[in-house]
Amino acid sequence: MTNISLNRRAFLGASGALVIAVSIPGCKPKGIGPITDKDIKxxxxxxxxxxxxxxxxxxMAPHPEIGQGVKTSLPMIVAEELDVSWDKVTVKQSVIDEKYGYQFAGGSLSVPMLWQPLREAGATARAMLVSAAAAHWAVEAKxxxxxxxxxxxxxxxxxxxDLVEAAAKQAVPEKDSLKLKDPKDFNILGRRITxxxxxxxxxxxxxxGIDQKIENMHYATYSKCPAVGGTVKSANLDAVxxxxxxxxxxxLEAVGKEDVLKPGVAIVGTSTFAVFKAKEALEVDWDLTSAASFNWSEFLEQGKAxxxxxxxxxxxxxxxVDTAFxxxxxxxxxxxxxPxxxxxxxxxxNCTAYVQGDKVEIWAPTQTPTGAVQMVVKDFGFAAENxxxxxxxxxGGFGRxxxxxxxAEAVAISKKSGLPTKVQWTRxxxxxxxYFxxxxxxxxxAALDEEGKIKGWKVNFHTLSNDGKTPGRSPNAYMGNEFPRHLVENYQVNETVTKMAIPTGWWRAPISNAFAFVYGSFLHEIAHETNQDYVxxxxxxxxxxxxxxxPQGTEIDTNRAKGVIRAVAERSNWGKSLPKGRAQGLSYYYSHSGYIGEVVELEVSADKRIKVHKVDVVADVGPIVNMSGAENQCAGSVIDGLSTMMNLRVDIQNGRIMQGNFDEYPLMRMPNxxxxxxxxIQSANPPTGLGEPALPPLAPAVCNAIFAATGERVRELPLSKSGYSFSA
Amino acid sequence: MAISLKINGKTVKTNSDPETPLLWMLRDELGMVGTKFGCGIAQCGACTIHVDGIPVRGCQTLLEDAEGLEVNTIEGLAKDGKLHPLQQAWIDHDVPQCGYCQAGQIMSAAALLAENPKPTDQEIDDAMAGNLCRCGTYPRIRAAIKQAAGLGG
Known part of the structure; x- marks a missing residue:
């Protein structure tokens, strides 16, 4: 895990900048007095x-809000240490500036990375206010x-x-001198904040992003080749x-790799409807010479064989491993x-951009604003300060x-057209x-002894990448301590990587979202084969x-793992007797520094219709920042996991994605x-993020419950491929 | 030829293409961006608005079809500076995650409660089945609707 902290220099830089920015009257006497300068608000x-x-x-909320709740939870941390009531607080999305470090939303990292620096930011401000008051009263700050x-x-x-003007002139305290609150004195953290x-x-x-409107804004669409890597031969531009x-x-020609600007055709107009209509009339002759030709079903069959x-x-x-087997x-x-x-x-x-000469202003719903600025600098030649x-x-983000x-599209289109432009994608x-x-x-x-103990563990993993070597951008790469490594003496993982040109990327709980299904299911199969209780x-x-x-930040504390497993078994009344066709399934997985156990109780009808009645989630992610947001993230992860495992996948034929809209990609709906x-379990460990770790255990818990209910083991997702569906 | 319709109680006249979906007319022409674009094929419900009190999809309802009719959007749901009970319930239950679908969810729920002030759990599920939430806030949407309907929650 990367550990980016706001260093002292950043603070000094920030407070130094403010002194200039607010123009404190130079003639004002030192010390506190009634604030007479009405300009200072x-x-x-x-x-x-x-x-x-x-x-x-x-x-300031320094990181992007994508639904994971950090626009609320991160400022709560500052407010707690500043010691103000939440109703006095207004939250603003911060500017994108290096004084906030690398600004992004990913990896469930916002809370673990910023917990300590934001507490210090609040405590620093509080200490300066205290110093100002102490000076006024001529007493000791302590x-x-x-x-x-x-x-x-x-x-x-x-x-x-009343203190703020004098406080701003106080020396910024040394980090070591800051006294952070004892968690038992927290007034804001751990509460439910809307x-x-x-x-x-x-x-x-x-x-x-889609709501942004700037003066004289034009609207644009950008059409790319249905097979990745295809380029434009010709298009009916005059007709359009x-x-x-x-x-x-x-x-437009390509700029950079496929994660910058793909080649395509831009249409610019005066309304979204006009450019969407024109996009339908657009006819492009694509050059497919270098286009992707990957077929998913071929890979799947070869992999399974x-x-x-x-x-x-x-x-x-x-x-x-050989001896063990x-x-x-x-x-x-x-x-x-x-899939x-x-x-x-x-x-x-969507994204709105306005290029004026050597300057560009961008309005973007991005998870990596710092990365976007860096891309515009590197690939489009703008100076960072412009x-x-x-x-x-x-x-929503989910990694996309x-x-x-x-x-890149908005910048390129505005640059070429000279117009302030919002590029708008269709579904x-x-x-x-x-980036799938x-x-x-x-x-x-698995090699088992007489008692069913796992003595050997061997995995062969067939995956894909853009260079045929490493799983590109590690969306599905082994980290090194996947369960049960280090718990089984003889352990081997082999990998076969197939080259293909379809872009891949991080999807909520990368790696774990797939591996949890595999390992959580396989372990349950072993338990069944050897007549052991799974828990x-x-x-x-x-x-x-x-x-x-x-790897740093992914060390697993087995005491926390066992605590979660025991707690979820107890809360779900694990092993209770249920009518025929109805059963429980349990899974536990560690990811993104979170320990999560889930028990699913479901019912399967004779025609393979599934009704999930109840999901119990137990999580140990240390102390909870915002109880409301934390529960919402866990529930949302369960629903995302269930929705995805039941029906969702894209098929790829000859380099083309075959699903285009929600009629072909049926997300789960409320009745299901x-x-x-x-x-x-609010253990006294540093708090970690919740945008992702509650998703991975859901799929194996459901598969284990289906097996318990029906005796049928599902080994391929989505479930719809095996004939399952949600009950009406 | 100008088309005239009523939006949140105010008469609006426009010379836009009569085939423009209300979604885009509201967003691009009037700057009322609470009604959201999600799929364009009436699958997600993010663009749910009321036409003569009926919840419809703004992406499928053309300007010419709404001539002379009363259109209500999320921007018109609060009355006299007071939030609709659903809006208040959404805040009380901290329903949103990303929040993108929620205006559409609330408009579907508002149409439900206008017609059926005390819906059963099944009736809530049925009325809300046309609205997708990618973040999975369905349990809180249910709870918020029940609160607004005075059914606990």
Whole structure:
């Protein structure tokens, strides 16, 4: 895990900038007095905190809001240490600036990365306010306390608003001198706080990228080859240009790799409807010479046929797997497969850009605003100081907006047309031009002794990448400590990588979203083959309390793992007797530093219709920042997991994505939604993120429940491929 | 030839292409962006609006079809500065995740409660089945509708 922290220099830089920015009257005497300069309404104490003279507080949300709740939860951390009540706080999306570090939303990393720096940002501002009050009263700062926006010393009280001007002149305290709150004194953290944008959302105010409107804004579409890598031979540009409301149409060449600008045809006009209509009339002759020709079904069949053979690269080889299998009392061998997935955030990709000479201003619903700025600098030749990016709220992310191809399109189109332009994708544009979760096939084999203990573990993993070597951008690459590595002495993973040109990328809970299904299912199969209770087998595998090594930030504490498994078994009344056709399934998985156990209770009819009645979730992600947001993330992950495993996939034929809209990609709807109970074990570990880790355990829990209910084992997703559907 | 219709109680006249879907007329021409574009084929419900009180998909309802009719959008749901009980319930339950679908969800729920003030759980599910939420906020949408209907939640 990358650990980016706001260093002291960033704070100093920020507070230094403010002194210039707010033009403090130079002749004003030192110390506190009534604030006489009516021009001063508020002051910035550091990059994250601005306090107004009326005591109201503005806190910056540094990372993009994509539905994971950080626009609310991150400022809560600052407000807690600043010691103000939440109702005095206004949250603003921060500018994109290096003083906030690398600004992005991904990997469930916002809370773990920013927990400590944001506490320090709040505490720094608080310490400066306390210093100012102490100087005014001529007392020691250490003898002062704060409460709800006031500094207190004996009977003296001063509001932050009255102190802010003097506080801004205080020395920025050393980080080591900061006194952070004892968690038992938290007033804001751990509470249920409704999202800061909720009023704007429910009243339909402009918030999202698609809602941006600037003066003289034009609208654009951009059509790319249905097979990735195809280029434009010719297009009926004149016919398109003659259509009503169309101001321009032109061909753009590729810029950079496929994650920047693909070649295509831009149509610019005066309304979204006009350019959409023109897009329908657009006829392009594509040059397919270098286009993708990948066929998913061929790969799947080849993978399944060869899945138990040794792969071409051995990734891990602990102990001696061959000996373990040679001495095994029993072996279990199974093959699992899962499909390609698009992200399908509900807000179709869009971006507004205005290039004026050597300057560009951008309004983007992106998960990586810093990455977008860097791309515009690197691939379009703008100087960094001439790029302004306005971060908008994102209508879903799920990893799709970690790529900034839609930003590249807006910049390229505005540059060529000279017009302020919003590029707007249709739903099929988004479905077919994605960076997909790649499908894959795993052959799993376990060597068991007389007691059913796992003595050997061997996996052959068939995956895909753009260079035929490494799984590109590691959307499906082994991290090194996938369960049960280090718990089984003899452990081997082999990998076979097939080259293909379909772009791949990170999809919510990358790697884990697929591997959890494989391992959670396979372990359950082993438990069944050896007549072991699944929960007892999992607890036995984890054995004594220990830390399983892994890449930094992914070390697994087996005590926390066992705690979650026991708790979810208890809360779900695991093993309770149920009528025929109705059963429970359990799964546990660790990902994104989160320990998550889930139990699914479902019913399967004779015609394979599934009704999921209840899902119990137990999570240990350390202390909870916003209880409301945390529960929402877990419930949403369960629903996303269920929706995806039941019906969702894209097929790829001859390099073309065959599904274009929600009629062919049927997301789950309300009537199929189960009751979901979420419980947190708030261990005293550093808090970690919740945008992803509750998704992976859902699929194996469902498959294990289906097996318990019917005796049928599903080894390929989605379930619809085996004839299952939601009950009406 | 100008087309005239009523939007949130105000008469609006436009010379736009009569085939323009109300979705785009609202968003691009009037700057009312609460009604959202999600799929363009009436699958997701993000563009749900009311035409003469009936919930319809703004992406499929053409300007010419709405001539002389009363169109209500999310922007018109709060009355006299007071939120509709559904809007308040959505905030109380912290329903949104990304929030993109929620205006459409609320408009579908508002049409349901206008016709059926005390819906059963099944009736809520049925009325809301046309609205997708990619983030999976369905449990809280159910709870918020029940609160607004005075059914607990």
């Amino acid at each position: 508020s002051m910035t104490l550091n990059a994250h905190v601005e306090v107004a003279t009326d005591g109201s507080v503005t806190i 003898d002062c306390s704060t409460e709800d926006g006031y500094v207190i010393h004996g009977d003296n009280r001063l509001g932050y608003g 999202g800061v944008d909720n009023l704007a959302i429910v009243t339909g105010q402009p918030l999202f 240009k003659s259509m009503p409301g169309i101001s321009d149409a032109f061909v 060869g899945a138990l053979l040794k792969g071409n690269t051995t990734l891990f080889d602990d102990g001696n 040679g001495q095994a009392k029993t072996t279990v061998e199974r093959v699992y497969a899962y 390609f997935l698009p992200h399908a955030p509900l807000e179709p990709q 790029v302004t990016l306005n971060q908008t709220r994102c209508g 907006r970690l790529f900034n191809d839609f930003v 099929p544009d988004g479905m077919t031009n994605d 979760r790649p499908g894959g096939v795993h052959g799993c084999a 007892q087998m999992l607890l036995g595998l984890y054995g004594d309390d220990q830390i399983i090594p892994g 939604t189960p009751d979901i109970d979420v419980h947190f």
